[in-house]
Amino acid sequence: xxxxxxxxxxxxxxxxxxxxxxxxxxxxxxxxxxxxxxxxxxxxxxxxxxxxxxxxxxxxxxxxxxxxxxxxxxxxxxxxxxxxxxxxxxxxxxxxxxxxxxxxxxxxxxxxxxxxxxxxxxxxxxxxxxxxxxxxxxxxxxxxxxxxxxxxxxxxxxxxxxxxxxxxxxxxxxxxxxxxxxxxxxxxxxxxxxxxxxxxxxxxxxxxxxxxxxxxxxxxxxxxxxxxxxxxxxxxxxxxxxxxxxxxxxxxxxxxxxxxxxxxxxxxxxxxxxxxxxxxxxxxxxxxxxxxxxxxxxxxxxxxxxxxxxxxxxxxxxxxxxxxxxxxxxxxxxxxxxxxxxxxxxxxxxxxxxxxxxxxxxxxxxxxxxxxxxxxxxxxxxxxxxxxxxxxxxxxxxxxxxxxxxxxxxxxxxxxxxxxxxxxxxxxxxxxxxxxxxxxxxxxxxxxxxxxxxxxxxxxxxxxxxxxxxxxxxxxxxxxxxxxxxxxxxxxxxxxxxxxxxxxxxxxxxxxxxxxxxxxxxxxxxxxxxxxxxxxxxxxxxxxxxxxxxxxxxxxxxxxxxxx
Amino acid sequence: xxxxxxxxxxxxxxxxxxxxxxxxxxxxxxxxxxxxxxxxxxxxxxxxxxxxxxxxxxxxxxxxxxxxxxxxxxxxxxxxxxxxxxxxxxxxxxxxxxxxxxxxxxxxxxxxxxxxxxxxxxxxxxxxxxxxxxxxxxxxxxxxxxxxxxxxxxxxxxxxxxxxxxxxxxxxxxxxxxxxxxxxxxxxxxxxxxxxxxxxxxxxxxxxxxxxxxxxxxxxxxxxxxxxxxxxxxxxx
Numbered sequence: 001x002x003x004x005x006x007x008x009x010x011x012x013x014x015x016x017x018x019x020x021x022x023x024x025x026x027x028x029x030x031x032x033x034x035x036x037x038x039x040x041x042x043x044x045x046x047x048x049x050x051x052x053x054x055x056x057x058x059x060x061x062x063x064x065x066x067x068x069x070x071x072x073x074x075x076x077x078x079x080x081x082x083x084x085x086x087x088x089x090x091x092x093x094x095x096x097x098x099x100x101x102x103x104x105x106x107x108x109x110x111x112x113x114x115x116x117x118x119x120x121x122x123x124x125x126x127x128x129x130x131x132x133x134x135x136x137x138x139x140x141x142x143x144x145x146x147x148x149x150x151x152x153x154x155x156x157x158x159x160x161x162x163x164x165x166x167x168x169x170x171x172x173x174x175x176x177x178x179x180x181x182x183x184x185x186x187x188x189x190x191x192x193x194x195x196x197x198x199x200x201x202x203x204x205x206x207x208x209x210x211x212x213x214x215x216x217x218x219x220x221x222x223x224x225x226x227x228x229x230x231x232x233x234x235x236x237x238x239x240x241x242x243x244x245x246x247x248x249x250x251x252x253x254x255x256x257x258x259x260x261x262x263x264x265x266x267x268x269x270x271x272x273x274x275x276x277x278x279x280x281x282x283x284x285x286x287x288x289x290x291x292x293x294x295x296x297x298x299x300x301x302x303x304x305x306x307x308x309x310x311x312x313x314x315x316x317x318x319x320x321x322x323x324x325x326x327x328x329x330x331x332x333x334x335x336x337x338x339x340x341x342x343x344x345x346x347x348x349x350x351x352x353x354x355x356x357x358x359x360x361x362x363x364x365x366x367x368x369x370x371x372x373x374x375x376x377x378x379x380x381x382x383x384x385x386x387x388x389x390x391x392x393x394x395x396x397x398x399x400x401x402x403x404x405x406x407x408x409x410x411x412x413x414x415x416x417x418x419x420x421x422x423x424x425x426x427x428x429x430x431x432x433x434x435x436x437x438x439x440x441x442x443x444x445x446x447x448x449x450x451x452x453x454x455x456x457x458x459x460x461x462x463x464x465x466x467x468x469x470x471x472x473x474x475x476x477x478x479x480x481x482x483x484x485x486x487x488x489x490x491x492x493x494x495x496x497x498x499x500x501x502x503x504x505x506x507x508x509x510x511x512x513x514x515x516x517x518x519x520x521x522x523x524x525x526x527x528x529x530x531x532x533x534x535x536x537x538x539x540x541x542x543x544x545x546x547x548x549x550x551x552x553x554x555x556x557x558x559x560x561x562x563x564x
Numbered sequence: 565x566x567x568x569x570x571x572x573x574x575x576x577x578x579x580x581x582x583x584x585x586x587x588x589x590x591x592x593x594x595x596x597x598x599x600x601x602x603x604x605x606x607x608x609x610x611x612x613x614x615x616x617x618x619x620x621x622x623x624x625x626x627x628x629x630x631x632x633x634x635x636x637x638x639x640x641x642x643x644x645x646x647x648x649x650x651x652x653x654x655x656x657x658x659x660x661x662x663x664x665x666x667x668x669x670x671x672x673x674x675x676x677x678x679x680x681x682x683x684x685x686x687x688x689x690x691x692x693x694x695x696x697x698x699x700x701x702x703x704x705x706x707x708x709x710x711x712x713x714x715x716x717x718x719x720x721x722x723x724x725x726x727x728x729x730x731x732x733x734x735x736x737x738x739x740x741x742x743x744x745x746x747x748x749x750x751x752x753x754x755x756x757x758x759x760x761x762x763x764x765x766x767x768x769x770x771x772x773x774x775x776x777x778x779x780x781x782x783x784x785x786x787x788x789x790x791x792x793x794x795x796x797x798x799x800x801x
Contacts, residue, residue, distance in 0.1 A: 033629035040673045509718050537672040539718025541776065553776040557718035560672050561630065561781055
């Protein structure tokens with residue numbers, strides 16, 4: 001019996017030991033790490049700001065902020081953003097980035113995040129600050145006010161993944177943020193606002209400059225409007241009352257030419273803040289819709305109301321602008337189907353239209369009065385418009401002088417010969433704002449772009465071995481061009497536009513995007529170029545932007561590898 | 565190593581569980597007729613031992629995450645020791661031990677690897693239970709060389725760092741005499757403990773500099789301290 005007990009004890013000891021070992025060994029197969037390590041790099045999303053670059057790292061729910069210190073020392077900082085990044089847009093001054101996130105939507109637990117807008121600002125010394133606005137529902141598109149006061153989130157063309165977009169949405173629901181410093185103190189910021197809909201959905205937003213309304217009223221108070229082009233109509237929202245406890249409703253302007261039941265869809269608008277004019281064009285109608293915001297009848301919610309006039313311009317207009325001519329304020333419309341420009345006198349009640357025949361069809365115009373007059377060394381009282389055809393149908397650009405000879409094309413239109421069709425016209429910031437960069441249509445063999453000097457009225461061609469991607473330095477000093485996925489790029493200094501000498505540069509890895517940013521201390525004039533590479537965990541090559549030299553560049557690999 | 569660590573641990577767990585189950589089944593039918601094993605009393609021997617084993621360390625440091633998807637560092641263990649002091653059931657045996665191993669993983673699309681070679685001087689106190697073997701307590705001061713590497717195609721050279729670090733193990737275990745016949749004797753041994761390794765900032769740099777110069781990457785602090793287990797087979801003479 002004693003022997004049996006002894007044998008049993010021995011076996012128990014052995015069994016316990018084996019089971020203990022088994023349990024501990026099994027633990028070796030357990031454990032883990034945060035999931036983002038396994039998720040690889042996200043879809044490449046980067047945004048250039050004046051003082052740095054923001055790379056979105058969605059699996060980590062963070063923004064990686066890249067700033068450049070003295071000696072091309074790139075600093076990497078991270079900032080949490082909302083879960084499920086949707087979209088982002090920079091402010092007009094390039095100092096702030098607004099980022100929309102869907103959050104953990106629909107929320108399943110109390111810990112799940114609400115949708116949000118994160119505002120990230122980078123100051124010149126590389127310091128960052130952020131503020132997050134909580135939203136009631138995820139919206140995937142942003143409209144940013146150029147003055148930096150308002151941001152509107154809207155449904156628009158949802159580009160987010162299906163997981164981030166609710167099953168059912170109201171496309172006319174907006175979330176309006178006051179993103180100014182004072183706005184953070186507003187108790188109801190952001191505010192949810194639903195546009196009254198007659199079947200349309202918002203597609204474009206325009207924040208007007210301060211307008212003295214009602215037009216012509218001696219006591220008109222300056223205020224800003226939000227103009228919403230839906231797919232069917234125009235909505236006018238008085239922003240000065242949006243954050244009121246009982247906000248005023250918008251005014252909806254249905255579009256109809258009175259002769260057809262065809263639905264009309266807005267295609268763009270122009271605003272004249274001084275006289276309270278809004279000019280609207282549509283995708284199919286040959287009329288221009290001219291609205292003036294005059295005093296409303298007593299008893300209406302808004303103190304202004306649009307008076308609407310339809311002005312036939314002979315074809316579907318492709319662009320509009322209010323211009324100053326020797327006859328005063330006029331509306332200029334481009335009608336490419338007739339290779340015409342049309343001037344509409346606004347000082348007379350009958351809106352006299354004057355067609356101006358061009359030698360080619362131009363679809364886009366931009367007012368360049370200041371740049372042209374600065375080159376001429378005089379103060380202009382009438383406008384000059386730059387014309388081009390962004391549809392690629394016609395090549396070249398033209399300058400349309402809208403002074404006394406504006407109605408005589410052989411005297412008023414100066415054609416600048418550019419061999420290729422112009423796809424886009426990019427502004428160059430001050431102090432080289434006399435220049436424009438003309439991006440030409442893509443080709444299968446090589447590419448090109450032009451530096452247009454409005455003062456000298458010259459267009460210098462720059463040829464590339466493949467289709468270039470253009471990036472203009474925010475200080476106006478340089479143009480950078482590179483081929484997506486290639487390793488070559490070039491800097492073209494603009495300070496001497498009559499001698500545009502490209503500086504060739506190369507990187508060891510393919511380039512996805514380039515950003516010219518402030519470098520060094522806050523009071524430094526240094527600048528750096530960050531060329532981003534999207535291979536593996538991303539990398540960058542940084543150059544001295546003012547004296548670019550590949551031999552002095554530095555490479556930073558594995559940008560996203562650092563843990564959160 | 566990434567592919568081996570988890571299956572190896574699972575296989576060991578399975579194997580040990582099977583052995584344990586066999587032991588449990590044997591418990592139900594005591595071997596009353598089995599001949600008694602030959603007397604082998606380790607208490608009375610000044611023994612030299614050579615161990616060969618497997619060490620698994622659990623590393624909870626977030627700095628370890630880029631290199632392992634399961635917080636587990638497997639190592640191969642080799643140890644030699646010699647009893648230099650004995651009184652009653654107690655003995656003391658110093659030795660020399662080497663743990664060699666590493667792990668690899670993919671982190672954000674980059675291939676990563678980490679290895680650690682640990683050299684220690686185990687100082688082991690033993691309490692003998694005759695033919696059943698002995699229990700032991702061990703302190704093992706030493707040093708470890710840590711080598712980390714990241715392969716990112718944005719750097720022409722791998723990003724690496726190697727550093728000698730102070731390391732010490734504190735552990736306890738049991739050594740079971742499985743072959744108590746004539747010398748040499750064979751042992752199976754299990755040991756649990758905690759390994760201390762000085763923490764290190766993982767600032768990885770390219771192994772050689774190129775033009776343009778490539779900056780390093782900072783993966784934060786890494787501490788390889790953590791609990792461990794070691795399973796070993798030993799032979800003594």
